[in-house]
Amino acid sequence: MVICSAPGKIYLFGEHAVVYGKDAICCAIDLRTWVTATKSSGTTILSSLGVTGLDFDIHPYISTVVEEMRKLVSFTGIAIKVDSNIPVGSGLGSSAAVTVATIGALNSLFECNLTHNDIAKLGHKVEMKVQNNASLTDTYVSTHGGVIKMSNCKKLPLIECGVVIGNTNKLSSTKEIVNDVSMLRLEYPQLIDQIINIIGELPNIGEKHLEKKNYGAIGELMNINHGLLDSLGVNVKELSNLVYATRSAGAYGSKTTGAGGGGCMFSLTSKDHVDNISKAIIANGGDSLITNTTNCGVNVESKYENC
Numbered sequence: 039m040v041i042c043s044a045p046g047k048i049y050l051f052g053e054h055a056v057v058y059g060k061d062a063i064c065c066a067i068d069l070r071t072w073v074t075a076t077k078s079s080g081t082t083i084l085s086s087l088g089v090t091g092l093d094f095d096i097h098p099y100i101s102t103v104v105e106e107m108r109k110l111v112s113f114t115g116i117a118i119k120v121d122s123n124i125p126v127g128s129g130l131g132s133s134a135a136v137t138v139a140t141i142g143a144l145n146s147l148f149e150c151n152l153t154h155n156d157i158a159k160l161g162h163k164v165e166m167k168v169q170n171n172a173s174l175t176d177t178y179v180s181t182h183g184g185v186i187k188m189s190n191c192k193k194l195p196l197i198e199c200g201v202v203i204g205n206t207n208k209l210s211s212t213k214e215i216v217n218d219v220s221m222l223r224l225e226y227p228q229l230i231d232q233i234i235n236i237i238g239e240l241p242n243i244g245e246k247h248l249e250k251k252n253y254g255a256i257g258e259l260m261n262i263n264h265g266l267l268d269s270l271g272v273n274v275k276e277l278s279n280l281v282y283a284t285r286s287a288g289a290y291g292s293k294t295t296g297a298g299g300g301g302c303m304f305s306l307t308s309k310d311h312v313d314n315i316s317k318a319i320i321a322n323g324g325d326s327l328i329t330n331t332t333n334c335g336v337n338v339e340s341k342y343e344n345c
């Protein structure tokens with residue numbers, strides 16, 4: 039039996055622009071998914087979504103991983119159990135985390151010798167198969183951990199101030215929102231391309247401030263990024279309410295993370311403002327998650343032979 043975990047992520051800068059080949063900075067966070075995989079005669083998958091066999095509707099990511107791993111190694115069946123503290127479908131990379139943790143667990147259980155880069159690439163392939171479209175960002179960050187600048191996959195220093203996430207609990211579809219942005223771009227290419235270009239510049243400026251741990255400036259850049267996401271039409275009232283409330287509560291900066299349309303925002307804050315920010319999120323109808331960035335990517339937590 040193997041227990042393997044992988045982290046979720048937030049976008050410090052650059053979601054949506056990354057779809058058009060621009061840079062982004064993404065951070066692995068201390069919210070994780072744990073996958074327990076045990077050799078078995080049949081295949082079962084147990085998660086908060088229910089108990090199934092291979093099921094491409096209820097457990098599409100895990101089922102696709104099992105299908106892909108069978109191309110690398112032959113096995114009769116597998117029992118998989120999922121535990122997670124990453125909210126599902128809310129821009130925190132829950133699907134990448136379960137995909138990467140499952141690949142990591144099977145890789146260790148069947149001794150496939152996949153490297154971290156192999157795991158990230160296979161994870162991306164699985165996300166592409168399930169979603170039809172996905173950037174490498176989520177699976178890369180979940181596999182390697184840390185603060186990563188895409189598109190050159192450069193590892194940057196960890197963020198050492200407080201990170202507080204606000205969940206609107208409003209589900210949204212990344213695919214639909216990415217499509218909405220592409221329609222807006224078709225209608226107003228001369229405007230939207232410029233907005234995307236500006237978003238794509240934020241990671242270059244942000245990288246320098248990250249190296250100097252200048253979190254005040256990073257917060258200002260996050261606020262600019264949130265405004266630009268607003269002009270792409272991906273923010274909703276619930277997200278922006280949390281963003282403004284947390285700024286008033288003393289955050290360095292606050293922005294939507296991920297596709298938008300619902301899901302989550304986050305704030306960077308000094309450690310002594312964490313509780314205030316968290317209270318502001320709750321007072322404005324959100325769920326608050328206090329977390330940190332982490333260098334720990336995919337990780338085999340334990341392995342017991344003969345299972």
Ligand code: PMV
Nearest residue numbers: 053054129172173212296297
């Ligand atoms: O909401 P999420 O975590 O799926 O993030 C989507 C980020 C986008 O840039 C909008 C799309 C992508 O694939 O990068």
